[in-house]
Amino acid sequence: MSAGDTGEVSAVNDPTRTNVKVIFGLSLIHFIGDFYFSFVSPLLPVFVEKYALSLTQVGLIVGMMRILAFIVQPGVGYFADRYRSRFFILGGPLLSIVFMGLVGWAYSFWGLLLCIALASIGSSMFHPSVTGMVAGYAGRHFGLAMSIVNIGGTLAFGLGPLYIAYIVGRWGLEVSPLTAIPGLAVMVVLFRIVPMPAGEGLRNEGFVRAVRGAFGEVWKAVLLIWVVMVLRSFITQAFLAFIPILYAREGYPLVSIGLIISLFTVAGAASGLIAGHLSDRIGYKPIFYVSFFLSTPSLLLMLFTGGFWVYVWAALAGFFLFACIPLGLVMAQKLAPRGKSMVSSLMMGLAMGVGGMMTPLVGSLADLFSIRAVLAGVAVISLLSLGLVHFFPEERLREPSGN
Numbered sequence: 001m002s003a004g005d006t007g008e009v010s011a012v013n014d015p016t017r018t019n020v021k022v023i024f025g026l027s028l029i030h031f032i033g034d035f036y037f038s039f040v041s042p043l044l045p046v047f048v049e050k051y052a053l054s055l056t057q058v059g060l061i062v063g064m065m066r067i068l069a070f071i072v073q074p075g076v077g078y079f080a081d082r083y084r085s086r087f088f089i090l091g092g093p094l095l096s097i098v099f100m101g102l103v104g105w106a107y108s109f110w111g112l113l114l115c116i117a118l119a120s121i122g123s124s125m126f127h128p129s130v131t132g133m134v135a136g137y138a139g140r141h142f143g144l145a146m147s148i149v150n151i152g153g154t155l156a157f158g159l160g161p162l163y164i165a166y167i168v169g170r171w172g173l174e175v176s177p178l179t180a181i182p183g184l185a186v187m188v189v190l191f192r193i194v195p196m197p198a199g200e201g202l203r204n205e206g207f208v209r210a211v212r213g214a215f216g217e218v219w220k221a222v223l224l225i226w227v228v229m230v231l232r233s234f235i236t237q238a239f240l241a242f243i244p245i246l247y248a249r250e251g252y253p254l255v256s257i258g259l260i261i262s263l264f265t266v267a268g269a270a271s272g273l274i275a276g277h278l279s280d281r282i283g284y285k286p287i288f289y290v291s292f293f294l295s296t297p298s299l300l301l302m303l304f305t306g307g308f309w310v311y312v313w314a315a316l317a318g319f320f321l322f323a324c325i326p327l328g329l330v331m332a333q334k335l336a337p338r339g340k341s342m343v344s345s346l347m348m349g350l351a352m353g354v355g356g357m358m359t360p361l362v363g364s365l366a367d368l369f370s371i372r373a374v375l376a377g378v379a380v381i382s383l384l385s386l387g388l389v390h391f392f393p394e395e396r397l398r399e400p401s402g403n
Contacts, residue, residue: 018138018139018145022195023149026130026133027148028152028190029089029090029126029152031152032097032186032187033123034157035156035160036100036101036160037119038161038164038261039103039160039161040061040100041240041244042161042244042254043165043168043173044062044245045244045245045257046254051108051109053109055245055367058241058242059362059364060363061113061116062241062359062363063356063357063359064113064117065117065356066352066355066356066357066359067356068124069120069121070123070354070356071353071354071357073124073128073346073350086194087125088125088126088128089125089129090126090190091122091125092123095119095121095125097122099122100116100179101176101177101179101183102176104168104172104173104176104177105177142280144276146276146329147272147273147275148273150272150325150326151269151272154265154268155265155266157265158267162255162262163179166258168254169253218336222335222346224388224391224392225328225331225335225392226350226351228288228385230351230354231355231382232292232321232325232382232385233352234355234378235299235321235355235379236355237358238359238378239299239375241363242374242375243257243260244257244260247260247310259311263311263315264314264317265318265322266318267314267316267318268318268319268325269322271318271323272322272325272326275287275326275327276330279330284331284392285389285392287323288389288392289386289389291320292320292324292382292386295321296379296380298313298316298319299321299379302314302316303375303379328351332346335393362375
């Protein structure tokens, strides 16, 4: 409690100063929660083999995961803004750690779905509070601080697949509960250093009124950015869901598949940091233009090259595709600075959830045609999104904010 009070007083007394300790704690929450949540993608080939799943069923797992992890985030964000509590920000990653660790003890497809569902709910709990707290402790470096916190999640999706692929590849799926031990140790540290989230003054407002108060006249601009983030999320989720299965069918070992996923996401951590730094200097639209334009050829080369080049193009594809994640959050919070947790959950959680909900469609099309052909079509969406980026309210976004 005292740590939270000290952090809040510091932030209020000197709003231009970055609170490094709190930003580190938020990054660590983002990392440990997403680290365990990232286990699903590299394990999909193992689940397919164990439960004889069709690609449609794989799409169902991923779609359900995204709905529970992301679609429900606006509601969670509303309550996080309404009440001062560490229940969401610390209880969420704890839930993900425990139930992702238990996937190896699921004795049926439905038991597997239950474990993934509960871990997904845990993921939905901490994301709004983490991103909503950044503005209060970022000082003058809002874009950079958001990128640093975002790096925690992106690195997690890069290292988590390697961690679980190595353990399951060597000792089998049954040892997965042991993987929860490092996460539980990190949670002990987080309970000591993470402050109490500040409320946003929405306690007496209903959900609809809170949404209106948060967005007001800027809802069209926020909606435009949200649509672009949905399309980016759809591309990312489709590749993360079906690339492991594609390469497993082509004979790649589980560790190699984990490495491909890791390169795809870790490269995105680097690009997110670079993009956040540059956005504070040159604005947002130029970064969106470059990243979206170069994402399509990188994804296509990843699909249609083999050998060593698969790893190279996977890294470049992730570098360009993930670069704009923190920028979407920063833009939304600048346009709608009231109710930051809810705004963040709508921009990231709901956007990623809607994008993920479309993965069953990708799976159904892949059953009819082929994974490679369908993913090639998905890759082109990034290029087509450039027309929407043109209408971003760049001048308004470049104005100094009250954060």
